Structures are given as structure tokens and as C-alpha cells.
Amino acid sequence: MKLSKLATPNVSHNVILYIEALSVSFDGFKALNNLSLYVNDGELRCLIGANGAGKTTLMDVITGKTQCDMGQVYFGQSVDLLKHDEAAIARLGIGRKFQKPTVFEALSVFENLELSLSTGKGVWFTLMSKLNSEQRDRIDAVLTTIGLKELRNRPAGVLSHGQKQWLEIGMLLVSDPRLMLIDEPVAGMTAQETEKTAELLTSLAGERTVIVVEHDMAFVRSIARTVTVLHQGSVLAEGTMDQVQSNPAVIEVYLGEEA
Amino acid sequence: MSQFSKIWGELRQGGNTITLFVIILFFSTLLASLSNMFLPETSVLHVSTYTITLLGKYLCYAMLALAVDVIWGYCGILSLGHGAFFALGGYAMGMYLMRQIGDRGVYGNSDLPDFMVFLNWDTLPWYWYGMDQFWFAMLMVALVPGLLALVFGWLAFRSRVTGVYLSIITQALTYALMLAFFRNEMGFGGNNGLTDFKEIAGFDLSADNTRVSLFVITAIVLAVVFVSSQLIMRSRLGRVLVSIRDSEARARFLGYRTDHFKVWLFVYSAVIAALAGALYVPQVGIINPGEFSPVNSIEIVVWVAVGGRGTLYGAVVGAILVSYAKTRFTSLVPESWIFMLGALFVFVTIFLPKGLAGLLKKRRQRDNADSGGGGIAGLGVSGEAKS
Numbered sequence: 091m092k093l094s095k096l097a098t099p100n101v102s103h104n105v106i107l108y109i110e111a112l113s114v115s116f117d118g119f120k121a122l123n124n125l126s127l128y129v130n131d132g133e134l135r136c137l138i139g140a141n142g143a144g145k146t147t148l149m150d151v152i153t154g155k156t157q158c159d160m161g162q163v164y165f166g167q168s169v170d171l172l173k174h175d176e177a178a179i180a181r182l183g184i185g186r187k188f189q190k191p192t193v194f195e196a197l198s199v200f201e202n203l204e205l206s207l208s209t210g211k212g213v214w215f216t217l218m219s220k221l222n223s224e225q226r227d228r229i230d231a232v233l234t235t236i237g238l239k240e241l242r243n244r245p246a247g248v249l250s251h252g253q254k255q256w257l258e259i260g261m262l263l264v265s266d267p268r269l270m271l272i273d274e275p276v277a278g279m280t281a282q283e284t285e286k287t288a289e290l291l292t293s294l295a296g297e298r299t300v301i302v303v304e305h306d307m308a309f310v311r312s313i314a315r316t317v318t319v320l321h322q323g324s325v326l327a328e329g330t331m332d333q334v335q336s337n338p339a340v341i342e343v344y345l346g347e348e349a
Numbered sequence: 350m351s352q353f354s355k356i357w358g359e360l361r362q363g364g365n366t367i368t369l370f371v372i373i374l375f376f377s378t379l380l381a382s383l384s385n386m387f388l389p390e391t392s393v394l395h396v397s398t399y400t401i402t403l404l405g406k407y408l409c410y411a412m413l414a415l416a417v418d419v420i421w422g423y424c425g426i427l428s429l430g431h432g433a434f435f436a437l438g439g440y441a442m443g444m445y446l447m448r449q450i451g452d453r454g455v456y457g458n459s460d461l462p463d464f465m466v467f468l469n470w471d472t473l474p475w476y477w478y479g480m481d482q483f484w485f486a487m488l489m490v491a492l493v494p495g496l497l498a499l500v501f502g503w504l505a506f507r508s509r510v511t512g513v514y515l516s517i518i519t520q521a522l523t524y525a526l527m528l529a530f531f532r533n534e535m536g537f538g539g540n541n542g543l544t545d546f547k548e549i550a551g552f553d554l555s556a557d558n559t560r561v562s563l564f565v566i567t568a569i570v571l572a573v574v575f576v577s578s579q580l581i582m583r584s585r586l587g588r589v590l591v592s593i594r595d596s597e598a599r600a601r602f603l604g605y606r607t608d609h610f611k612v613w614l615f616v617y618s619a620v621i622a623a624l625a626g627a628l629y630v631p632q633v634g635i636i637n638p639g640e641f642s643p644v645n646s647i648e649i650v651v652w653v654a655v656g657g658r659g660t661l662y663g664a665v666v667g668a669i670l671v672s673y674a675k676t677r678f679t680s681l682v683p684e685s686w687i688f689m690l691g692a693l694f695v696f697v698t699i700f701l702p703k704g705l706a707g708l709l710k711k712r713r714q715r716d717n718a719d720s721g722g723g724g725i726a727g728l729g730v731s732g733e734a735k736s
Contacts, residue, residue, distance in 0.1 A: 153602060155598075175606075176598075176601040176602055177601055177604050177605055177606045177607075178604075180601070180602050180603055180604035181604040185602075186602045188598075188599070192596050192598070192599045193596075193599070194588075194591065194592040194595045194596060194599065194600075195595055196591050196594075196595055197588055197591060197592065197595075201588050204585065204588070205585070205588055205589060205592055205600075205603060205605075206603050208604070211603075211604045211605045211606070212606075212609070213586065213609055213610055213613050216584065216585040216586040216589050217581065217584050217585070217586040218584070219585055220585075261603070265603070265604075
């Protein structure tokens with residue numbers, strides 16, 4: 091309730107996420123090192139980088155899980171994300187999908203989505219609230235989008251790996267977030283599922299801002315307009331996939347290893 | 350009015366378990382009470398007052414088990430110190446009963462309980478003020494344990510203490526309280542605790558009618574607590590609690606302040622435990638620091654594990670069965686009970702991880718499958734066809 095006054099980020103400069111000079115270290119190891127990154131409103135951005143490049147740490151800082159040592163993170167012009175905790179940041183409209191699909195296994199697919207709706211999230215509210223027809227329609231729409239309509243009453247624990255990935259993406263969608271952070275969405279998916287995911291994510295961009303972390307280069311190529319390469323906690327290169335792939339520094343430290 | 354109809358709707362919707370539970374509890378209480386009051390003592394069906402009190406005691410344990418199931422079964426908070434809240438509720442009731450003795454104590458002092466006279470105290474400590482009023486004492490029964498749970502829960506859950514670490518500090522909490530209550534200087538009767546009660550709200554505690562009434566009141570409170578807990582667990586709040594149990598981080602990233610949910614649930618659970626303690630003390634006639642002993646709290650967890658977590662009725666059944674076994678075996682071979690309790694816990698953990706309730710559920714599912722697949726089995730087929 092208290093957060094409603096912050097609910098819409100000011101994007102008058104067309105930038106939804108400002109990350110400036112961000113540093114995080116764990117026991118002396120610099121997971122993020124003076125990292126600066128700007129993401130435009132409505133953009134679909136891919137983050138790539140080797141293991142330990144700082145992708146997940148960056149997501150942790152944006153979503154309030156990890157405290158940073160230095161730097162600034164702003165949601166729009168005015169909302170300082172470093173001042174909020176995870177729950178508040180989620181209510182501001184920043185949704186996050188984990189690397190390992192994380193759904194509530196004992197609850198049904200429908201209930202997983204019900205809990206993800208962007209309604210009141212307080213103790214008293216959840217005790218008293220009932221779904222209205224508009225919310226039911228919204229859940230139904232998302233169930234159709236993620237292809238789990240038939241399985242709505244099954245416990246999420248019995249879903250296949252790919253279906254869990256989709257359910258978790260659905261949980262983000264149903265909350266109508268402004269910014270979605272998606273960590274390795276196609277890990278463990280079949281080629282067909284991957285293709286469907288690519289379609290979905292591309293269709294989301296525009297009305298929402300989507301940041302995807304992914305290792306699968308073919309997948310990144312299929313969805314990305316702008317790619318940011320992280321290396322040792324800083325931005326190494328940024329541009330279209332072609333620009334990035336032909337960047338000598340990138341070839342040397344990252345793509346070079348694979349070739 | 351709409352609130353009321355909503356609750357009524359919930360009750361009907363989740364009907365089966367709730368109705369069945371309340372009906373069974375109601376009839377067994379009624380039968381036991383009637384056969385105690387109206388059948389002659391020579392009758393085979395006569396239930397002795399001793400048995401009535403024993404049953405009342407089991408129902409208090411059942412309520413205590415329910416309190417633990419609410420937090421452990423639904424929210425994954427394993428408290429190994431819930432005996433502390435039970436004992437605090439019991440002490441609040443004990444203080445009231447102590448004050449009702451008046452000048453009928455051994456020393457005939459109407460201003461001070463016997464043990465204070467014995468310690469040569471000449472004034473009543475401030476925290477005993479008001480405890481001679483029934484309403485005030487009942488308020489304290491809920492308020493003191495509730496506040497302790499609030500402060501403890503706030504500190505623990507805000508600092509994100511979970512899992513085994515939380516279990517250890519709850520155990521430490523009850524142990525510390527036990528040591529404190531053993532001290533005479535605390536003013537709660539030290540080692541001996543509070544006992545020799547005479548009457549409650551003007552009724553003679555040794556009278557059969559009072560005993561039956563206490564038993565009936567315990568059954569009613571248990572039913573109310575059961576129904577309200579079921580309603581909570583069937584609301585969206587219940588689903589948030591389960592989501593915290595299954596993945597607290599995910600719940601947080603959906604915007605739930607999981608620590609708030611845990612603190613309030615912990616307080617709710619502590620108050621139930623305290624009510625159980627307050628009903629227990631007038632029936633058994635004594636409260637002493639032994640009730641804080643860590644072993645007691647572990648025993649509650651065994652009850653819940655035996656009955657089956659996360660069903661509420663499982664906890665009630667587990668508490669009654671294990672307590673009955675305890676009554677039986679401690680009269681045969683007193684020393685061996687603690688070993689049997691340990692063996693029971695190991696057995697249940699390995700062979701019955703979902704307890705007796707889990708066994709029941711499995712059977713029901715098998716029956717469904719046999720009868721041509723309603724419910725879960727039917728869905729299973731469509732699910733596989735889909736993928």
C-alpha cells in the first residue's frame with residue numbers, strides 16, 4: 091500500500107534502468123567491478139558472459155538480494171532501488187526468473203499464478219481476498235500463453251523441467267511487470283520449446299522491458315537486438331550481435347574460447 | 350454479512366475434513382461426558398472421572414500439536430521450543446488458580462501464596478497483581494506468550510534465521526526459561542511450581558462436574574482452533590504460507606514480506622499453545638518448570654510427525670495416540686519410554702515420512718484409481734497425453 095506512490099517509474103528520458111559504477115565484492119573477490127549499464131524502456135536486452143562474469147550478481151543487486159559496495163541503481167529517473175528490499179522491488183514491477191526453475195511445487199499451476207498476481211501482498215489482505223473475475227481471466231490468459239491450460243489443477247511439482255520454466259515465466263507475466271529479469275530461460279528446454287520461448291520473449295518487448303541472461307548463443311542471436319557482454323564484473327562490449335561477435339576484445343576473452 | 354457468507358461458503362467448500370473432525374470430536378466428548386455423569390459406576394460403560402481428566406489432558410496435547418503443525422507443516426518452521434508457550438500459558442492460569450486459594454493455604458495467608466510465605470516474602474511481586482481476576486489472567490494467558498513469540502519471531506525471522514538454526518534457538522529459548530523458572534527468586538514457586546489449587550471461577554476443582562466441564566471446554570476450544578486454522582490454511586494466506594515453506598526466496602521476489610507472514614503465524618501458533626497450557630493446568634492440578642524441558646518440546650514434534658504434517662487432523666490424532674501409548678507404557682516400564690519415543694521418531698521418519706495422514710491419503714488415492722480413475726489419476730493421463 092505504502093508503495094503505491096512509487097508505483098510508476100519516471101521514464102521521461104526513455105531509460106528504465108540506470109546502473110552506474112556498481113561494485114560488489116565477496117571476500118575480496120570482485121564479482122562486479124565498476125559496472126555501468128543503461129537499459130532503455132521497452133528494450134529486449136541480452137546479457138552474456140562466461141561463468142563468474144557477474145551476470146547473476148548483477149540481477150541479485152537489481153532485485154535487492156545482494157547489497158552493493160558502491161554505485162547506483164535507479165529504476166527510471168527517480169526510484170533508487172538500493173533503498174528497497176526484495177519484496178518492495180517486486181511490488182514496484184520488477185519481476186525475476188531464477189536460473190533454476192523455482193515454482194511452488196505443492197501448489198497447483200493455477201495457485202502458483204494466483205499468488206503471483208500484482209494485488210495486495212499483506213497478511214490481512216491475503217487472508218480476506220478472493221479472486222475476482224477479471225483476475226481469473228488474467229490467469230486464464232496467461233495459462234493459454236504458457237500452454238499450461240490443461241494442467242491448471244495439477245501440482246506444479248509434477249511438471250516437466252521445461253513446463254516449470256514456462257510456469258515461472260507465466261508467474262512473472264501475470265504480475266504485469268514493467269521490467270523482467272530472466273536468468274537462462276531455455277536451459278533444459280527442447281529445441282521446440284526454445285523456439286516458443288524466443289517467440290514469447292520477443293513479443294513481450296515493447297510494452298515491457300526484458301533483460302535475458304543466456305549461454306545459448308543461437309538463442310541469443312534469435313532474440314537479441316542489443317547484447318551486452320560482461321567480463322570479470324564489468325561491461326566488455328555492447329551492440330548488436332554482429333558487432334559484438336566481431337569485437338576483438340570479445341573474441342579474445344569469450345567467444346574465442348569456444349571457437 | 351458478506352464476510353459471514355464468505356466464511357460459510359469456505360466451510361462448506363472445504364467441508365469434508367472440517368465437518369468430520371468436528372462431528373467426531375463432538376460425539377466422543379458428549380458420549381464420554383454423559384456416561385460419566387449418568388451411568389452408575391458399576392456399569393461397564395461408565396467413564397471414570399480419572400479417564401475424563403486424562404482425555405482432557407490428551408485434548409490439550411492435541412491442541413499443542415496443532416499449534417506446531419500450523420507452523421511446521423504449513424510454513425516449514427520447525428520449533429523445538431513450543432513447550433515454552435504451553436508452559437507460559439499454564440503458568441498464567443496457575444497464578445490465577447494460586448490466588449483463588451486465598452487463606453485456605455497451609456499458612457492461611459490470604460495475601461500471599463504459600464511458597465512466598467515460606468520464602469519470607471512480605472509483599473506480592475508486581476507481576477502477580479491482577480492475577481486474582483479471571484478476565485485479567487485469561488488476557489495474560491494469551492498476551493504474555495503472544496508477546497514473547499512476537500519479539501522472538503521478529504528478531505529471528507527478520508534476521509532470516511531459518512532451518513536448523515532456528516530450531517536450535519527455539520530449543521535454547523525453552524531451556525533458558527526452564528532454568529529461570531527453577532529459581533525461587535523468580536517468584537513462580539521455583540522447583541515445585543504452582544499447585545494445591547482449590548477452585549476455578551468459584552467451582553471446586555475436585556468436583557466431578559467441574560472436571561467434566563473443563564473437558565468439554567477443552568474440546569470446544571480445540572474445535573474452534575481447528576476450524577479457524579483450517580480456514581486460514583484454505584485462504585490465499587494459507588497458500589502464501591505453503592509457498593514460503595517451498596521456496597521463500599521465490600515468494601519474496603513475488604513481493605511478499607515473508608518475515609511478516611512468519612512472525613504473525615508464529616504468534617498465532619504460540620497463542621494456541623498457550624491456550625492449551627491454560628486448559629491443561631486446572632485439569633492436571635500442577636504446573637512446574639519441568640514443562641519447559643526441551644524433551645517435552647521434542648515430544649510435540651514427534652506427535653506431529655507420527656500423525657502427519659500439514660493436515661492439522663494428523664497432528665491431533667498423532668498427539669492422542671502417542672500420549673495414550675505413553676500413559677500405557679510408562680505405567681509398565683517407566684524408564685524405557687524415552688527410548689521408545691526416539692525409536693518411534695526414527696521409524697516414522699524412515700518409513701512414514703508423511704505420517705498416518707499420508708498413509709490414509711495414499712489409500713484413498715489407490716481406491717480412486719481402482720474405481721476407474723476420478724481425481725488425480727484421471728488428470729495424470731491427460732497430463733501425459735499433453736506432454
